[in-house]
Amino acid sequence: MADGETADGPTADRFDVVVVGAGQAGLAMGYFLSRQSRRFVILERSDSIGAAWRERWESLTLFTPRRYNGLPGLPFPGDPDGYPTRDEVIAYLERYAEKFELPIELNSNARRLTTDDGRFLLEVDGRTIRADQVVVATGPFQAPYVPRFAERLAPEVFQAHSTGYRKPTDVPEGTVLVVGGGNTGFQIAQELSATHKVYLSVGSRQSPLPQKLLGRDLFWWLTKSRLLNTTVESRLGRRLQHRDTLIGSSPHDLKRRYGVELKPRVVDASEHTVRFADGSELRVDVVIWATGYRPDYSWIDLPVFDPDGRLRHRRGVTDVAGLHFLGLTWQHTRGSALLGWVKDDAEFVAQQISQRDEAPASAAAS
Numbered sequence: 272m273a274d275g276e277t278a279d280g281p282t283a284d285r286f287d288v289v290v291v292g293a294g295q296a297g298l299a300m301g302y303f304l305s306r307q308s309r310r311f312v313i314l315e316r317s318d319s320i321g322a323a324w325r326e327r328w329e330s331l332t333l334f335t336p337r338r339y340n341g342l343p344g345l346p347f348p349g350d351p352d353g354y355p356t357r358d359e360v361i362a363y364l365e366r367y368a369e370k371f372e373l374p375i376e377l378n379s380n381a382r383r384l385t386t387d388d389g390r391f392l393l394e395v396d397g398r399t400i401r402a403d404q405v406v407v408a409t410g411p412f413q414a415p416y417v418p419r420f421a422e423r424l425a426p427e428v429f430q431a432h433s434t435g436y437r438k439p440t441d442v443p444e445g446t447v448l449v450v451g452g453g454n455t456g457f458q459i460a461q462e463l464s465a466t467h468k469v470y471l472s473v474g475s476r477q478s479p480l481p482q483k484l485l486g487r488d489l490f491w492w493l494t495k496s497r498l499l500n501t502t503v504e505s506r507l508g509r510r511l512q513h514r515d516t517l518i519g520s521s522p523h524d525l526k527r528r529y530g531v532e533l534k535p536r537v538v539d540a541s542e543h544t545v546r547f548a549d550g551s552e553l554r555v556d557v558v559i560w561a562t563g564y565r566p567d568y569s570w571i572d573l574p575v576f577d578p579d580g581r582l583r584h585r586r587g588v589t590d591v592a593g594l595h596f597l598g599l600t601w602q603h604t605r606g607s608a609l610l611g612w613v614k615d616d617a618e619f620v621a622q623q624i625s626q627r628d629e630a631p632a633s634a635a636a637s
Contacts, residue, residue, distance in 0.1 A: 286310050288624060289393055289402040291381045293320045295342060296598025297408035298364060299614045301373040302343050303621035313373060314395060316380035321364040323412040324357055326434040330462060331357040334454070334482060334518040335490050339611040342367055343618070347611075352488070360610065384571045391593065403593060404624050407571070410598040411608050414567040417560045418537070424558065425542045433459060433561040439466045445556025446470070448545055450537050452477055456561035457520040463559075464529040470553060471525065472545075474536030479521035489518060499606040587620050593627055595620045 288304055290297045293315035304311045319325060333340065338351035340360070345367055347355065355363070368375055383394040384405065393400040415432040424430060429443050433455050436442075439462060449460040452473030460471040480489055493499045525531045536548040546552050568582065575589040576582055583589065586603045587596045596602070597620055598613055606612025 284398060285401045286312050287402070288404045288406065289314060289391070289400060290406045290408050291384075291393075292408035292410060292598070293368070293375050293377070294323050294408065294410050294598065295321070295364065295610050296410055296613050296617065297406075298367050298373060299342050299617035300406050300408055300597055300620065301368075301375075302371055302614075303617055304624070305371060305373065307621065307625060309624075311374065312400075313375045314379040314381055314393070314400075315375055315377050318377050320368050320375065320377075321361050323410060324361050324364070326412075327357050328433070328436050328459065328462075329357065329438050331458070333360065333610070335609065335611060336488050339490050339494070341611060343614040345370060382570055384573060386573065386591070404595070404627060405593065406595045406597055406620060406624075407568075408597040409567075411566075411600045412564050414565045415560075416562050416565045418562065420538075420540045421558070421560065423542075424540050424545075424555075428543060428555060429557045431559055433559060436559055439463050442467065442557055442559075446554065447557040447559065448472060448534075448537075448553060448555045449559045449561055451561030451563065453561065453563070454518060454520065457525060459559055459561055460531050461520070461525060461529050464531050467557070469530075470532045470534050470555075472534045472537045472547065473522065474548075477522065478516045480516060480518050482518060499612060500604050502604055587616055588623055595623060 287309040288311040290300050290304070290311060290313040293313050297313050297315070298320070301311070301313050315322065332354050334354065336352050337347040337349050337355050340347040340355060340363075347363055349355065349359065379395050381393050381395055385392050391402045391405045393402065393405070415434050417432055421430060433451070436459060442463060444467070447463055447467045447469045449456050449463070449469060450472045452471070452475060456471060456473075460469050463469050482489055484492055490499075522533055526533060534547050534551070534553065537545055538548050539546040543554050543556075544552050545555055545558070566582070568576070573591050573594060575584070575591055575594065582596065582599075584596055587599065589595065597616055598608055600608045602608070602616050603619070604612070604615070607616050
């Protein structure tokens, strides 16, 4: 047997833990794993850290103050009461990875995850990595979703998902329809209203909340009241997880202050025309689809999904021993997918990983 190899193959391709994804969830996970002195690696399919943030529009500003946006072990720099930009977040994540010397492999796309002989196998661009445990930290922004009927719009109509939108000067002249009533849709519609005639399609009832209340930021109140700690299992959590919450925006202000016309849910499209749920129609030159994302776990060949394809887990812990998830929306609380709160679930998952040390290795394939 050659030096540096075991019966399972080269030691360079064997780890205690493999983390998939080098966004905020993966980095937070890396912090806790490094404190456990584990041999681990963080795989990132893109060529940079925090890839999901780089796909957002240039003027994006978070609605959480800097004091609430730090990952474990490193406060977010700058005015604690100010709101960081997209580029500040990217720079912070890069600095975080460097400060804690996290073992990140860029351009490493996990194409298949299975188990064999009590260990996990990850097929990563022509090689196989073995791991005792795996954390899927790909987050909620995986596969951009656009409705099928978008294909029926004429080729001349400029279309882009919000991940492809960067700035107003990239958008052609004419009537713009932004589809999606979440914070992303409202912010993009507001920005484009300075240079275009904009309509916003809102498909669900919104719960607008002010950015500031009685001189305090909204997240000060949410933190003090512990609403962000409301769990998904609680009665309130079960209600809140199905509601869209607007922060710092409202349909009334968008129309009054920025001249954006509101429309109901889009139900169909043809050539240059979009049809809405109330039967009305609009001729458009541009459509920005702020319609969110869908999970993409097609690469995971393990029994952790229900018949409808939904992930089965409890606070990121699945029925396959040793397989964990991190950074999911409402993984445990409202803050689970937020930059400054993902650390709570990361610490919990790290504890689960540590506890499995005493379990037999064969349990990973159970």
